[in-house]
Amino acid sequence: MIPIVYTVYGFAIFFMIAWICLWLIHIMALSYSKWKLHRTVDRSVPEQPYLGVSVLKPLTGVDPNLFSNLETFFTMSYPTYELLFCVESEHDPAVMLVHSLMKKHPAVAARLFVGGARVGVNPKINNMQPAYAEARHPLLLVSDSGIRMREESLLDMVQHMAEDVAIVHQMPFAHDAEGFAATYEKVYFGTAQARMYLGADFLGINCHVGMSSLIRRAALEEAGGLAAFGDFLAEDYFMAKAVVARGWRMRVASLPALQNAGDKSVGAMQARLRRWARLRIAMVPTTALLEPLSECLPLGAGAAWAAGRLLGAEPLPFFLVHVLLWFLSDWLMLRSVQNGAPPFSKVEFLLAWVWSECCAPLVLAAALLHPQISWRTRSYRLDWGGRAHELKPKLKF
Template sequence: MMPIVYTVYGFAIFFMIAWVCLWLIHIMAFSYSKWKLHRTVDRSPPEQPYPGISIIKPLTGIDPNLLSNLETFFTLDYPMYEILFCVECEDDPAVMLVQQTLQPKYPHVDVKLFKGGKRVGVNPKINNMQPAYLSAKYPLVLVSDAGIRMREDTLLDMVQHMRDDVAIVHQMPFACDAEGFAAVYEKVYFGTAQARMYLCADFLGINCHVGMSSLVRKEALDDVGGLAAFADYLAEDYFMAQAIVSRGWRMRVASLPALQNAGSRSVGALQARLTRWARLRIAMVPTTTMLEVLSECLPLGAGAAWAAGQLFSAEPLAFFLVHVLVWFLSDWLMLRSVQNGSPPFTKVQFLLGWVWSECCAPFVLATALFSPEISWRTRCYRLDWGGRAHELKPPHTQKL
């Protein structure tokens, strides 16, 4: 009988420790966000000229926001940069958008267009970008996804974080303001759960690199084999950062978040994306699976409520309800900090988006665990432990 009692108390202590640790993460992330995010960009003339930047933009097709997103890169307040557009297919409609709309409107911006890519592995994004990367002429390379919208001072902000010992400055994923429940869900997720872990990882020096908007020293990336060295990984950004940091470099998060601005939003598309990311994390770092479950509000609250009843004779239901309420309020404060003000929706809309996000999180993780294949656009992949990918259904007409 005694071993069972000890086992029960052991689990209870484990849940209470996890609960306390998660609240410390809440406090750490919120405090760090107030210091780190949305700092004023220094526009005074620098002592040394700012280095040139090669911006690599991989494109695939056109969505309703693509033109306005790309145009923000033509109006950046930065002295010297080039934009290298990449398309996998020569007849991609994005080619016409760049050549017939943007280049004539901004003839002073240095623009090059690369068609067809170069196959160096299974990752289609790296295959698409490889020719542009080899042609980049500046010491800093910004890899920026098509759906990113930039403030005019974003490059200045990122470069000012690029200290002598820093090789990667990346933006924390967030979302542009938009209408509809899917937009609320997206902003709630990226402004609370994602932001909390991202900021804590940066503060603690843990690799949290997401490459949707990432400024890299080209010499540091070349030293670990360039983009091609990571072409057999779908999470190339994580492994790229890991390799560069292993050489003694540091990486930092910029103060301005990356503004994702996809032309079409849907709840299903966002959940599919989050599931894909979860599958990648499980394959890369399998030990994080249990920790991910305990980082979610509802599973952690249920476990902690049971533990509080066992250890302190607390009423589990009351404990759970207070836990959820305080978590909800802390997430509201976290979102306001990441947004740098009030979000573009009401508290009732936030409540609905927050409840949906929290209720769906365990199911997203469960789907990732029991369905290991990854679908990415028209391709399908399977991951080995460690993150290396194999394409299951290669397209018959691929031109790489």
């Protein structure tokens, strides 16, 4: 039997290695963000014309920002593209809004597809399937309803689409908005999410989030087309996995995706984080063991204890210095992703950062304790590996 003292020192060494690795990821992600993000988009006329793009926009319902968000797609600076709006029902209020935008911008090629086609349990895939079948161009931009597009974003994405690249995706971020919930969202996506996203991209790890993703249609067809991913809720991850397995590459665009949903709330944000955590746990079960070590407070506590055991350091000062340096590193990361000062004060950043870091372990714990996934009006159960099964609502008598 291994003596207890060896077990204790083994855990201490493990925590110190994890702590060093996370700080290397901090440095790597921050340095990479300075090089990767917000490059100047080349607006000169290319020798070869840019490929046409079919933009798939799945819609469900209307929020206060939907009209302005969708209008940014009608005003993109790109020579050849079409907008394909998708709704499940002709009674969806988004239908009237889309018709008004199409009437306002008659010069932009746009079509509306109603009804979807059931090819699996994923409602987003089902909603987009008819538009996917009718898309006219070799490049597809899958874009969630809450995305606000910069004028040059599509051009930036296409310029990253080299001959051996099949997917160019935008790193998730948030559009400027007022209120604590908006600050919380921007802090999360500009710090913890950005750090892991950029670190994974630099290391060649699949970090594909499909909220704003440009896909080479020929590569997607090689993987079975859109319908092949209808039984996965995390269709973006499995789509990227299948495409890369066939020898294609992925790249992250230099301009982040701007989420701009009009119904921001702390509860809605945490519900999203819990849903994503459940998906990660089902797809990569080791997430449940390793993900807490990517968070500031659990990692800092473990490293402080380990430093006391191995180096004779005082745990409390070690922990406090760790938290302070993590906070400063995240402030620098947010400024890099924002490309300047964020639209709130340092005090507001501090409050949102503390809230985000304190909630992170609780979000993961909730995902582990309640694995069922709720998405809009539907509920799902996930198998290990990520395949989803829709749960039928219980009848009430």
